[in-house]
Amino acid sequence: MKEKFNEKVIPVILKFINTKGIQSIKNGMVTSMSPLIIGSIFLILSNFPVKAVVDVLESTGIKAVLDQACGATFSISAMIAVIGISYSYAKLENQEPLNCAIISLASFLILMPSSKTTESGEVVGGIIDKTWTAGQGMIGAIIVGLIVPLVYCWS
Template identity: 45%
Template sequence: MEKFINEKVVVYISKFTNTKVIKALKDGMMFSLPFLMIGSLFLLIANLPIKSLNTLVAKCGLADICSQVYSSTFSLMALFTVVGITYSYLKNDKISTAVNGALTGLAAFVLLTPSSKVLENGEAVTGVISKDWTAGQGMICGILIGFLVGYIYSLCIRKDIRVKMPEGV
């Protein structure tokens, strides 16, 4: 059984995990990991399981600060992910301008997310970036945009499709 697994299963799993897309997903998600760890640490401090310590943290005002840090890091998770996946895809494809591609991915993500929010009273506010879509709700969108922008940017660089400005500019 062990021979079968090593010869048949491991080979296909290895091929799958070494594809561009899976490598970019793995490396790109690592970009958001430090922020998520910091946010989790501050969430834990803001909501300590020991009642007396929790009361002390709340009284000295640290709970509000910790909650803000937690909220900020978790609310930007999709932004970190789209930049990380696009950058990783381009770096793994050996594109020297990977940072430009990552910023293009970020711009595409902001462009494709809703720019209006309907308040509880029914009033619509426009020209905003909703934290709903930059957090967990926008993760799938961020992952897909990261892959698509990475692929298209890489294709354009490889085919030498660029915007070429005149010498006088």
């Protein structure tokens, strides 16, 4: 039973895993890991489990800096992913990866809403909403990171 399973299923799984799209997603997400680890270190330091340390960090203003660094790294995770995925895909296709990554990032930013309505009803335009450049925009980043290089390498 186990041999039949290995004989039938494993080749299909390996064929799927070795596609350029899956390889690009894997490599692109690995690219975004370094900033996320750095942001996690800032998060741990900012929310240290010892109250005395947190009090010192707050009184010296260091906690605000740590929170800003943490927020900055987490807030651009989708942008890093779209760059990494598209760069990896173009590299696998033996195309110029940096050009493709820049076009993918521009496409990702174009797809995001560039205006927001405030609570008072005023519409503010010309913004980049950090909501979509962070975790909530990750699925969109993966899709853009795959489609743009596909078109770029096809042409």
